[in-house]
Amino acid sequence: MKRDVDLRALRIFAATLRHGTVTAAGREFGLTQPATSRLLAQLERDIGFELFLRDRGRLVPTTDAMLLFEEVELALGGVDHVKSLVADIARFRVGRLRLVAPPSFSEGVLPQIVAAFLARFPGVHLSVDSRSIETTKAMIAARAVDAGFVKLPIDYPDLVGESVVNSGSVCVLRGEHRLAGERDLDPLRLRGEPLILLGFGRASRAEIESVFSQAGVLPDARIDTHTISSACALAARGLGIAIVNALLARPYLRDGLIALPFKPDLRHEYAFVTAAVPGPTRLAREFLLETKAWFARSGAT
Amino acid sequence: MKRDVDLRALRIFAATLRHGTVTAAGREFGLTQPATSRLLAQLERDIGFELFLRDRGRLVPTTDAMLLFEEVELALGGVDHVKSLVADIARFRVGRLRLVAPPSFSEGVLPQIVAAFLARFPGVHLSVDSRSIETTKAMIAARAVDAGFVKLPIDYPDLVGESVVNSGSVCVLRGEHRLAGERDLDPLRLRGEPLILLGFGRASRAEIESVFSQAGVLPDARIDTHTISSACALAARGLGIAIVNALLARPYLRDGLIALPFKPDLRHEYAFVTAAVPGPTRLAREFLLETKAWFARSGAT
DNA sequence: TGAATCCATGCCGTATTCGCATGGATAGAT
DNA sequence: ATCTATCCATGCGAATACGGCATGGATTCA
Numbered sequence: 162m163k164r165d166v167d168l169r170a171l172r173i174f175a176a177t178l179r180h181g182t183v184t185a186a187g188r189e190f191g192l193t194q195p196a197t198s199r200l201l202a203q204l205e206r207d208i209g210f211e212l213f214l215r216d217r218g219r220l221v222p223t224t225d226a227m228l229l230f231e232e233v234e235l236a237l238g239g240v241d242h243v244k245s246l247v248a249d250i251a252r253f254r255v256g257r258l259r260l261v262a263p264p265s266f267s268e269g270v271l272p273q274i275v276a277a278f279l280a281r282f283p284g285v286h287l288s289v290d291s292r293s294i295e296t297t298k299a300m301i302a303a304r305a306v307d308a309g310f311v312k313l314p315i316d317y318p319d320l321v322g323e324s325v326v327n328s329g330s331v332c333v334l335r336g337e338h339r340l341a342g343e344r345d346l347d348p349l350r351l352r353g354e355p356l357i358l359l360g361f362g363r364a365s366r367a368e369i370e371s372v373f374s375q376a377g378v379l380p381d382a383r384i385d386t387h388t389i390s391s392a393c394a395l396a397a398r399g400l401g402i403a404i405v406n407a408l409l410a411r412p413y414l415r416d417g418l419i420a421l422p423f424k425p426d427l428r429h430e431y432a433f434v435t436a437a438v439p440g441p442t443r444l445a446r447e448f449l450l451e452t453k454a455w456f457a458r459s460g461a462t
Numbered sequence: 463m464k465r466d467v468d469l470r471a472l473r474i475f476a477a478t479l480r481h482g483t484v485t486a487a488g489r490e491f492g493l494t495q496p497a498t499s500r501l502l503a504q505l506e507r508d509i510g511f512e513l514f515l516r517d518r519g520r521l522v523p524t525t526d527a528m529l530l531f532e533e534v535e536l537a538l539g540g541v542d543h544v545k546s547l548v549a550d551i552a553r554f555r556v557g558r559l560r561l562v563a564p565p566s567f568s569e570g571v572l573p574q575i576v577a578a579f580l581a582r583f584p585g586v587h588l589s590v591d592s593r594s595i596e597t598t599k600a601m602i603a604a605r606a607v608d609a610g611f612v613k614l615p616i617d618y619p620d621l622v623g624e625s626v627v628n629s630g631s632v633c634v635l636r637g638e639h640r641l642a643g644e645r646d647l648d649p650l651r652l653r654g655e656p657l658i659l660l661g662f663g664r665a666s667r668a669e670i671e672s673v674f675s676q677a678g679v680l681p682d683a684r685i686d687t688h689t690i691s692s693a694c695a696l697a698a699r700g701l702g703i704a705i706v707n708a709l710l711a712r713p714y715l716r717d718g719l720i721a722l723p724f725k726p727d728l729r730h731e732y733a734f735v736t737a738a739v740p741g742p743t744r745l746a747r748e749f750l751l752e753t754k755a756w757f758a759r760s761g762a763t
Numbered sequence: 764t765g766a767a768t769c770c771a772t773g774c775c776g777t778a779t780t781c782g783c784a785t786g787g788a789t790a791g792a793t
Numbered sequence: 794a795t796c797t798a799t800c801c802a803t804g805c806g807a808a809t810a811c812g813g814c815a816t817g818g819a820t821t822c823a
Contacts, residue, residue, distance in 0.1 A: 165469050166545055172466070184800065196781050198801060209552040214740030218788050218800055221740055224558055224608070225551050232547050236540035243530070243537045244467055250526050251510040257525055307525070439515030439522055485769065497812050499770060519769050519819050768821080779810070785803085792797080 168240060170204040171233050173197055174212060178222055178230050254284040258444040261290040261297050262310040265389040266431065269412045270455075271310070278451045285444060294363075301434055308445040312365070313430040321440075322432030323449060326456045328408035330369075330427040331420035333396045340402070345422040348376035355383035355401035357392045368427055369404060393418060469541060471505035472534050474498055475513060479523055479531050555585040559745040562591040562598050563611040566690040567732065570713045571756075572611070579752045586745060595664075602735055609746040613666070614731040622741075623733030624750060627757045629709035631670075631728040632721035634697045641703070646723040649677035656684035656702035658693045669728055670705060694719060 169190070176186035177197075187197030205212050212229070213220040222230075249255045262271055267289055275287055290306060298317040301309045315322050332346045340346060340354070351373075358380070360366040373380040383401050386392050392403040393413035403410075406429040407420065414420055433449045435441040441449070470491070477487035478498075488498030506513050513530070514521040523531075550556045563572055568590055576588060591607060599618045602610045616623050633647045641647060641655070652674075659681070661667040674681040684702050687693050693704040694714035704711075707730040708721065715721055734750045736742040742750070 165473070166541055166548075168466050168469055168541075171544070182800065193782060194801075195783080195803075199781085199803085202802080208548045210744055215801075216740045217790085220801080223740075224743060224745075228551060228556065228558075229544070229547060232540075232544050236537070236544045239533075239537035239540035240467060240469075243472070243533050246530060246533050247467075247509045250529060255529065257529075439517045439524075442525060443511055444525075483769065494813060495770075496772075496814080500772085500812085503771080516770075518821090521770080764823105766821100766823085769819085771816100771818085773816085774814085776813095777811085779808105781808085782806095784805085787800105787802085789800080790798090793795085 167200070167204065167207070168237075170200045170207075171237060173200045174204060174226075175230065175233050175237060177201060177213070177220065178226065181220075183220060249284065253282045253444065253447060256282070256284070256444050257286045257288070258308070258442070258448060259288045259290070259306040260308055260310075260448070261292055261300050261306045263294050263297055263312075264291045265406070265409045266310045267291040268388075268390060269409045274448075274452050274455045277455050278448055281451065282444075282447070298434070301436055304436055307442050308433060308435045308448065310431055311434045313432050314364075315432065315434060319437045320434050321437045322434035324430055324432045325449070325452050326408055327428055327430045328406055330404055330423040330429065331407040331410055332423050333393050333403040333405060333410055333414070333418055333420050335397065335399055336417045336419050338399075338402070340421070341419055343421055345424050346402075347424040348373045348378040348380070351380070351402065352378045353381060355381050357384045357386060357395050357401045357403040358382045359386060359389065359392055359403075359405060361385045365427075365429065372425060372427065389413060468501070468505065468508070469538075471501045471508075472538060474501045475505055475527075476531065476534050476538060478502060478514070478521065479527065482521075484521060550585065554583045554745065554748060557583070557585070557745050558587045558589070559609070559743070559749060560589045560591070560607040561609055561611075561749070562593055562601050562607045564595050564598055564613075565592045566707070566710045567611045568592040569689075569691060570710045571760075575749075575753050575756045578756050579749055582752065583745075583748070599735070602737055605737055608743050609734060609736045609749065611732050612735045614733050615665075616733065616735060620738045621735050622738045623735035625731055625733045626750070626753050627709055628729055628731045629707055631705055631724040631730065632708040632711055633724050634694055634704040634706060634711055634715070634719055634721050636698065636700055637718045637720050639700075639703070641722070642720055644722055646725050647703075648725040649674045649679040649681070652681070652703065653679045654682060656682050658685045658687060658696050658702045658704040659683045660687060660690065660693055660704075660706060662686045666728075666730065673726060673728065690714060 172190065173186055173192075176189050177183055180186050180189070183197045183201065184194045187194050192200075201212065210225055211223055212226040213222055246255070260271070268291065271289060275289060279285065279287065290300070292300065294311065297309045297311055298315070298320060300306045302317060302319050310325075311320075311322060313322070313324065332351070334341060340350065343350065358366060358369060370380060384395055386395065389405050389409050390413055392405055393410060395401065396403040397416040397418050404423055407422070408429070410420060433452055435445055473491065474487055474493075477490050478484055481487050481490070484498045484502065485495045488495050493501075502513065511526055512524055513527040514523055547556070561572070569592065572590060576590060580586065580588065591601070593601060595612060598610045598612055599616070599621060601607050603618060603620050611626075612623060614623070614625065633652070635642060641651065644651065659667060659670060671681060685696055687696065690706050690710050691714055693706055694711060696702065697704040698717040698719050705724055708723070709730070711721060734753055736746055
């Protein structure tokens, strides 16, 4: 590669024009005078014409040098811009992170984590997509997004995840419900109650039904729905008791709704998931850290 | 000086993004694949974050790399612009040359030399100033201009000159003048003729008067003037015979004027003059070459 | 399974780079 | 007029960077 322009030499050149002496220019860069002098001499050899005339021991710039000066400063400015952009990227002051999560996650806790993350990295552009569990996994695997939240088990090729939260289940019901005074609820006490259940056909749903059947209770799955938000809205209307993820339900506990622990303890574990190859981006790693910190702070289990 | 960005590494980085493989990027710069690979690795170490993720033996750019790419290309463009400007300056495709000469020179032969010079170096900006001999010298010495033309001897400190033309003297008179048929003219034949002489008080003027007095003739210096142009204009009106520099008079030989050699041969020698320190600029040297070439072509003596 | 492609790294000779020491020249001060 | 402070250039030696060669691991495709 036919020797490129020497950036330092250009810097020295510009500094020498600004300061007037080689010695001062060198000092600006922590170089000794001889090193500076030689860099200039070498630059002149490289470009093929003199930049300074030696007049009684002093350097006086040629008109050619004056011509060059402006362009050199522009070019150096461009390089410095790259340097500062590099610094910004390194310190997460700029960047982009695309996330995806199921609606229950992206409409519940995710906004709060995002808020905490953006507070730390104001320059980062975040995009949050809300998709079904299956689409979520597919998007991450296809690298359409950088990372996402998925309920364990993942059971999808080329994805890796790290568990970030592990919460129990709660029954969500109106405060004036006849069961509202209980410390917790189990299949026996829910016998005959209209229930609002999620994820018809999924593993978590099968788990709930299995718990009921082990207790010899046939659950009255009056309403099926697919998001915690709608399940809670239905419960708020007094249409039944929703059995949902404790953590994700928390943001919807309003309109006179309360939550009582569901026994036995059905755990819901969520993981921060990225494509196995290539690994998570730096910003994704930072978001993972922020997520874990947030759950630690919020004391969710 | 805290290690600057490595330009070659940036070029390799951009080329790798464009080509997709390190091998191809290296080939673009005549580098082997290992050298290229190491340059990239070193760049990543320098900037502190990964630019490529190694996915099954292939490089896939990170989003950070994408962010950088645009700025890097801009910066490289700036540097390349400097490189092309350097090439232009080196080949005299751009530049500026400030000249000064006495009116007789700058209004006579100089425009023709300038035309020849500009034909060779179309990109160069020329400025031509027309001043008295003394001011001409002062401007060159003060570096207000890059070079000028001065009649020898120079007799001025801090100036150096190189002779470019050495011409004789001619008598300029109307074609129908009674002396127009002579092969040449001398003080004896000019006895009693009204004369138009230049440079009252200068050395060249004293020379002419001395030649006349040596011939025992009292010159009839009917009119004094200061430019060859006006001397010729006066001669054209039939007001007398002008004794002037042969070379410089040539452009004014119209309106029925003719020139006859003046004997004895009074030489006029002009030099291309620059400040002694610092020496002539590169463009000044080129102009000197062009000037000598022009006089050689024009066969002036 | 084998060939082709791609990337990473150890090794080593060479070229560059920089500080130190030195010397020459100039301008300003005593 | 001499002395001093500055400024620039260059020889020298050590540390460093650089780049090619050889090699090896991993992946893809036929």
